[in-house]
Amino acid sequence: MNIEEIKIMGGFNKFGESEKVKELVVKRGEIFGVVGPTGSGKSNLISDIEQLAQGDTPSNRKILVNGNVPDTEMRRDPRKRRIAQLSQNMNFLADMTVEEFLIMHAKSRGMNSEGIVDKVIKLANNLTGEPIEKDYNLTILSGGQSRSLMVADVAVISDSPIVLIDEIENAGIKKHEALELLAGCGKIVMVITHDPVLALMTTRRVVMRNGGMNEIIETTEEEKEVSQRLSEIDSWMLSMREKVRHGEKLNLKDIETPAVSGN
Numbered sequence: 027m028n029i030e031e032i033k034i035m036g037g038f039n040k041f042g043e044s045e046k047v048k049e050l051v052v053k054r055g056e057i058f059g060v061v062g063p064t065g066s067g068k069s070n071l072i073s074d075i076e077q078l079a080q081g082d083t084p085s086n087r088k089i090l091v092n093g094n095v096p097d098t099e100m101r102r103d104p105r106k107r108r109i110a111q112l113s114q115n116m117n118f119l120a121d122m123t124v125e126e127f128l129i130m131h132a133k134s135r136g137m138n139s140e141g142i143v144d145k146v147i148k149l150a151n152n153l154t155g156e157p158i159e160k161d162y163n164l165t166i167l168s169g170g171q172s173r174s175l176m177v178a179d180v181a182v183i184s185d186s187p188i189v190l191i192d193e194i195e196n197a198g199i200k201k202h203e204a205l206e207l208l209a210g211c212g213k214i215v216m217v218i219t220h221d222p223v224l225a226l227m228t229t230r231r232v233v234m235r236n237g238g239m240n241e242i243i244e245t246t247e248e249e250k251e252v253s254q255r256l257s258e259i260d261s262w263m264l265s266m267r268e269k270v271r272h273g274e275k276l277n278l279k280d281i282e283t284p285a286v287s288g289n
């Protein structure tokens with residue numbers, strides 16, 4: 027079944043009041059943001075989607091897939107739910123090489139693994155400043171390398187049409203490119219973030235308050251431009267981090283940022 031959209035039917039906030047946003051539809055290829063202060067219910071919203079809640083969680087929300095209540099099998103079996111989750115605390119635990127893992131994953135999805143390893147690694151290496159080699163053991167990957175590989179793996183191999191991302195701001199990867207890659211593969215991407223680079227590259231964002239969906243903000247063209255500029259600053263910070271990591275010295279010339287002034 028192709029998942030074209032998910033619909034979140036509003037329930038109640040922490041105080042038992044009806045959510046201001048009664049209905050929220052997110053479509054394939056869309057990047058949707060979730061923002062709000064600590065404790066406002068961001069993770070809870072993502073968790074309702076992950077579980078395909080049907081009025082059976084504290085918020086009483088209901089999640090429809092392509093306008094319908096998903097069947098029980100899809101709700102009960104995590105493999106059938108086809109929802110991928112990424113967070114900055116995730117790491118690989120398996121004792122195998124990157125190549126072995128990717129081949130195994132591709133095979134388990136019934137894909138022809140030829141060329142897959144190189145494709146995933148190439149995409150992952152576009153997201154991290156520290157190139158991954160296919161004979162690296164998964165357990166020695168740095169945080170940034172792990173997250174890059176996870177994003178590329180979800181984009182190419184995993185058939186999960188819904189990707190839920192919980193705060194990847196400090197994941198040490200090119201976040202802008204990572205989201206673009208996932209959305210470009212026709213996935214529904216929902217991202218919890220307070221990082222303007224990510225929040226402003228979404229098409230819309232829901233503002234959470236007291237456990238409820240309070241407001242939906244459409245991203246303006248100007249905000250998208252701001253996001254683009256911030257992303258350039260971000261890549262530049264990442265490149266300086268790499269220089270420091272590799273024992274290079276920085277000088278004042280390194281902090282001249284043509285991207286900021288837009289020249």
Ligand SMILES: Nc1ncnc2c1ncn2[C@@H]1O[C@H](COP(=O)(O)OP(=O)(O)OP(=O)(O)O)[C@@H](O)[C@H]1O
Pocket residue numbers: 038039040041062063064065066067068069070071084085234236237238
């Ligand atoms: N609609 C709701 N009804 C009842 N309880 C809720 C609701 N939304 C959130 N909660 C509860 O409120 C607490 C905080 O919610 P949550 O962890 O989702 O917030 P958060 O915005 O993700 O916070 P943080 O930014 O600190 O991670 C949790 O215990 C959660 O179960």
